[in-house]
Amino acid sequence: MKLAGKTAIITGGAMGIGRALAEGLAAEGANIVIADRAGAEQAAAEMAASGCATLAVACDVSSEDDTECMAARAIEAFGTIDILVNNAGIYSSLTPQPFEEQTAQEWRDILDVNVVGSFLSCKAVVAQMRAQGGGRIINLSSGTPFKGVPYLLHYVASKGAINAITKALAKELGGDGILVNGIAPGFTLSDGVMANPVQLEKLKDISLQARTLRRDQIPADLIGAAVYFASADSAFVTGQTLVVDGGAYFH
Numbered sequence: 001m002k003l004a005g006k007t008a009i010i011t012g013g014a015m016g017i018g019r020a021l022a023e024g025l026a027a028e029g030a031n032i033v034i035a036d037r038a039g040a041e042q043a044a045a046e047m048a049a050s051g052c053a054t055l056a057v058a059c060d061v062s063s064e065d066d067t068e069c070m071a072a073r074a075i076e077a078f079g080t081i082d083i084l085v086n087n088a089g090i091y092s093s094l095t096p097q098p099f100e101e102q103t104a105q106e107w108r109d110i111l112d113v114n115v116v117g118s119f120l121s122c123k124a125v126v127a128q129m130r131a132q133g134g135g136r137i138i139n140l141s142s143g144t145p146f147k148g149v150p151y152l153l154h155y156v157a158s159k160g161a162i163n164a165i166t167k168a169l170a171k172e173l174g175g176d177g178i179l180v181n182g183i184a185p186g187f188t189l190s191d192g193v194m195a196n197p198v199q200l201e202k203l204k205d206i207s208l209q210a211r212t213l214r215r216d217q218i219p220a221d222l223i224g225a226a227v228y229f230a231s232a233d234s235a236f237v238t239g240q241t242l243v244v245d246g247g248a249y250f251h
Contacts (some may be wrong), residue, residue: 002231007078011061011121012088014039016190017140017219023086024223025230026052030083033074034129035059053078058129061088061117066126071124081128083230086118087140089158092192096151096202107154114158118165126178134177138229141184143245157231159184163241170239179238181229186245188217212247221246 008025012018012105022043026032031053034040037060055077059066074081079221090110099226111240122137129135144152163182170180187207193199208216225244243251 001029002194002227002233003083005031006230007031007033007074007080008048008083008085009033009035009074009081010085010124011035011059011070011117011217013085014043015194016092016225017185017188017222018085018087019043019191020219020223021226023047023052024063024220026054028152028227028231030062030230031055032079032214033057033070035061035070036088038050041141046049059088059140061086061121062112064120067117067120067124068223070121071128075128080132081125081135082132083136084121084125084160085138085140085226085230086121088117088121089140091155092196092199094152094155095198097150099137099153102154107157108155110156110158111161114155115161115165118162122169126173127178130176134179134193136230137169137173137178137180138226139182139241141166141182141241143186143249144182146184146243146249146251150168153242157182165219166241167239176240179229179234181234181238182241183222183225183229184241184243184245184251185222186211186217186243186248187242188219188221190219210248211245215246218248 010022013022013034035057040056044054059070107240141162142159144156166182
């Protein structure tokens with residue numbers, strides 16, 4: 001129970017990787033705030049039925065009002081915000097395509113959620129973390145900017161920005177006792193990905209072949225890294241992005 005008494009907000013926590021991380025942190029004793037545009041109530045109810053202390057918040061992370069409400073409701077329910085997992089993002093709905101076929105609006109939509117959404121979520125919780133004397137921010141990145149994956153330029157650019165934000169924000173918040181780290185998954189068979197046959201066809205086999213550990217990656221493979229960054233085990237680690245992809249990229 002490494003996180004007993006702690007409160008963790010997981011954006012995009014209703015399904016897929018976010019849901020797995022919510023359950024993993026809950027298993028270590030954390031109170032869980034599931035913030036998502038849809039499905040938060042059902043996910044929180046299902047977790048509460050197994051004995052977890054949960055709160056559902058309807059939240060679009062690209063909305064400053066929504067992220068501020070998310071933080072306020074977490075404090076109202078549990079009194080603290082100790083951990084923020086910036087997981088909400090646009091990926092599983094994307095179809096790989098040459099960059100010149102991508103539109104400026106698609107870029108804006110992805111950056112608004114993946115990058116600005118992470119910024120707004122951090123901004124919403126940082127005052128509470130400072131008042132408490134510290135906290136943990138965990139940003140979900142991707143292995144794609146390290147490898148230079150083609151045909152997803154808008155997504156790769158957004159996750160490259162997350163890697164940069166992780167470093168810069170760690171420097172800015174270190175004096176407040178707030179640690180900022182990232183997790184960069186490989187191609188993960190999340191709920192959203194499994195519902196996208198084009199992504200599965202184009203990326204599943206090639207991702208598997210590139211790995212040192214020759215099996216599919218599932219959301220639960222990321223829980224250990226999240227617990228590490230959320231707990232006292234990483235008390236002297238900040239500004240780092242850990243690639244968790246079965247050894248496809250050595251970082």
